[in-house]
Amino acid sequence: xxxxxxxxxxxxxxxxxxxxxxxxxxxxxxxxxxxxxxxxxxxxxxxxxxxxxxxxxxxxxxxxxxxxxxxxxxxxxxxxxxxxxxxxxxxxxxxxxxxxxxxxxxxxxxxxxxxxxxxxxxxxxxxxxxxxxxxxxxxxxxxxxxxxxxxxxxxxxxxxxxxxxxxxxxxxxxxxxxxxxxxxxxxxxxxxxxxxxxxxxxxxxxxxxxxxxxxxxxxxxxxxxxxxxxxxxxxxxxxxxxxxxxxxxxxxxxxxxxxxxxxxxxxxxxxxxxxxxxxxxxxxxxxxxxxxxxxxxxxxxxxxxxxxxxxxxxxxxxxxxxxxxxxxxxxxxxxxxxxxxxxxxxxxxxxxxxxxxxxxxxxxxxxxxxxxxxxxxxxxxxxxxxxxxxxxxxxxxxxxxxxxxxxxxxxxx
Amino acid sequence: xxxxxxxxxxxxxxxxxxxxxxxxxxxxxxxxxxxxxxxxxxxxxxxxxxxxxxxxxxxxxxxxxxxxxxxxxxxxxxxxxxxxxxxxxxxxxxxxxxxxxxxxxxxxxxxxxxxxxxxxxxxxxxxxxxxxxxxxxxxxxxxxxxxxxxxx
Numbered sequence: 012x013x014x015x016x017x018x019x020x021x022x023x024x025x026x027x028x029x030x031x032x033x034x035x036x037x038x039x040x041x042x043x044x045x046x047x048x049x050x051x052x053x054x055x056x057x058x059x060x061x062x063x064x065x066x067x068x069x070x071x072x073x074x075x076x077x078x079x080x081x082x083x084x085x086x087x088x089x090x091x092x093x094x095x096x097x098x099x100x101x102x103x104x105x106x107x108x109x110x111x112x113x114x115x116x117x118x119x120x121x122x123x124x125x126x127x128x129x130x131x132x133x134x135x136x137x138x139x140x141x142x143x144x145x146x147x148x149x150x151x152x153x154x155x156x157x158x159x160x161x162x163x164x165x166x167x168x169x170x171x172x173x174x175x176x177x178x179x180x181x182x183x184x185x186x187x188x189x190x191x192x193x194x195x196x197x198x199x200x201x202x203x204x205x206x207x208x209x210x211x212x213x214x215x216x217x218x219x220x221x222x223x224x225x226x227x228x229x230x231x232x233x234x235x236x237x238x239x240x241x242x243x244x245x246x247x248x249x250x251x252x253x254x255x256x257x258x259x260x261x262x263x264x265x266x267x268x269x270x271x272x273x274x275x276x277x278x279x280x281x282x283x284x285x286x287x288x289x290x291x292x293x294x295x296x297x298x299x300x301x302x303x304x305x306x307x308x309x310x311x312x313x314x315x316x317x318x319x320x321x322x323x324x325x326x327x328x329x330x331x332x333x334x335x336x337x338x339x340x341x342x343x344x345x346x347x348x349x350x351x352x353x354x355x356x357x358x359x360x361x362x363x364x365x366x367x368x369x370x371x372x373x374x375x376x377x378x379x380x381x382x383x384x385x386x387x388x389x390x391x392x393x394x395x396x397x398x399x400x401x402x403x404x405x406x407x408x409x410x411x412x413x414x415x416x417x418x419x420x421x422x423x424x
Numbered sequence: 425x426x427x428x429x430x431x432x433x434x435x436x437x438x439x440x441x442x443x444x445x446x447x448x449x450x451x452x453x454x455x456x457x458x459x460x461x462x463x464x465x466x467x468x469x470x471x472x473x474x475x476x477x478x479x480x481x482x483x484x485x486x487x488x489x490x491x492x493x494x495x496x497x498x499x500x501x502x503x504x505x506x507x508x509x510x511x512x513x514x515x516x517x518x519x520x521x522x523x524x525x526x527x528x529x530x531x532x533x534x535x536x537x538x539x540x541x542x543x544x545x546x547x548x549x550x551x552x553x554x555x556x557x558x559x560x561x562x563x564x565x566x567x568x569x570x571x572x573x574x575x576x
Contacts, residue, residue: 114456114457115456115457115458116455116456116458117456177455177456214455215455215456215458220466220469220470221465221466221467221469222460222462222465222466223460223461223462223466223470224458224459224460224461225458225459225460225461225483226456226457226458227457228457228459230457233443233447234447234453236450237448237449237450237453238450238453238457240450241450241451241453241455244450245455
């Protein structure tokens with residue numbers, strides 16, 4: 012039986028340590044991992060818990076991230092609670108196997124500490140890895156600070172393992188700005204945390220020898236489509252389970268999560284949509300602008316990136332007073348608009364309000380995104396709102412040196 | 425269920441062409457493409473239950489036939505066989521039917537005609553030989569070669 016870990020009511024933890032504590036408390040059967048910056052401490056701490064008797068399950072050090080996720084899939088198919096952690100290049104190497112996990116409906120929890128993708132090689136935080144995996148069929152939720160980096164893995168197990176869901180879940184946090192920033196965290200006691208997550212209920216486990224099953228079958232053109240359709244429906248239908256697990260967590264801790272977080276949107280004239288640790292920067296900027304100039308700025312932050320909350324985003328955007336929205340994408344867009352811009356625009360297109368929407372690329376490779384820049388962009392939205400159309404290029408770059416960079420102009424005037 | 429008629433034949437073996445199964449919609453396919461081997465649980469474990477006694481599911485390839493893939497087939501001659509089990513060990517498709525270490529014959533629903541069983545057969549003449557698919561087994565057996573004499 013695992014040793015109890017004594018915790019204070021308030022601990023000072025960085026995002027990595029917070030995530031590792033949540034994994035420890037979930038009493039995982041198998042963690043197969045290959046550490047990579049900046050998520051290394053999650054795996055490192057977990058290994059220490061295991062070595063010191065705080066974890067009963069197996070900890071397998073493998074030869075690559077591809078093997079790490081493969082090991083997780085094998086252990087999950089065998090019938091265990093399974094998790095791992097990765098970042099960036101490791102995530103990219105894992106990409107092939109991510110699709111296997113979701114297609115096989117194995118509720119693995121992957122804590123992703125977001126980092127840029129090479130080339131050029133970079134260890135700092137942006138959302139390139141998160142965007143790379145967005146079509147992999149996983150539920151994706153995003154932590155904006157250390158407390159959330161602790162809470163959300165616990166929530167992730169409960170969502171993914173729900174018998175009406177049975178899908179793998181990624182919990183993202185920003186490399187360094189969250190993963191290495193120590194903040195006050197209020198953890199749950201070991202027993203309380205475990206009781207919230209609950210005992211793992213295996214489904215179609217390979218270790219049930221009385222009922223042999225085949226996992227990972229091949230299907231060609233006469234079957235594949237139906238399986239993918241069913242998988243997509245499970246992902247879309249998980250929305251109500253996510254909501255109910257969030258509600259259960261609020262009941263237990265008082266901490267409330269929503270698939271879309273919003274701040275000061277009730278009377279907002281302009282809004283900024285963004286993810287990760289930048290959300291807190293944007294909230295501060297919006298508050299300052301409201302005080303300094305009276306500009307009514309609101310913030311929309313998708314907590315749940317997959318299944319994408321078109322329903323709730325639309326509710327946030329369908330406000331009569333809302334005139335201009337800017338979507339902030341922290342990933343090199345690779346010849347398109349940022350993904351957040353595309354998805355939010357799709358949600359907005361069927362609203363009555365139809366605010367104008369523009370796109371900023373920002374923060375690549377860990378480039379700082381500060382309050383002054385956030386305020387400048389918010390003021391620019393005010394100009395769009397007053398003009399009734401986008402007065403700049405639709406896509407622009409924030410905080411990049413050199414001549415102004417932008418693409419596409421609006422045809423709405 | 426028990427073995428009836430030709431070697432290892434049961435009521436469920438090879439009852440449909442592979443791919444001829446009912447095409448159900450997305451709402452009826454199994455979650456996670458997990459395929460169950462049997463329609464009921466086997467308490468003592470499948471390894472201790474003979475194939476003819478297993479309740480094979482429609483997902484199990486046992487219930488499908490791939491006989492149409494074959495152009496040449498092995499024919500088995502009981503009169504010469506010494507029950508050495510070489511063919512049973514080497515067959516890549518578990519298509520040699522053997523019970524209590526006695527060779528019963530070929531599972532023609534799953535044999536693909538690779539000829540490995542003939543290669544490994546040690547008797548003289550061989551107890552298994554390849555013939556064209558169209559030839560009746562009785563005719564093949566009637567024309568079985570004589571024992572080869574050792575060269576002096």
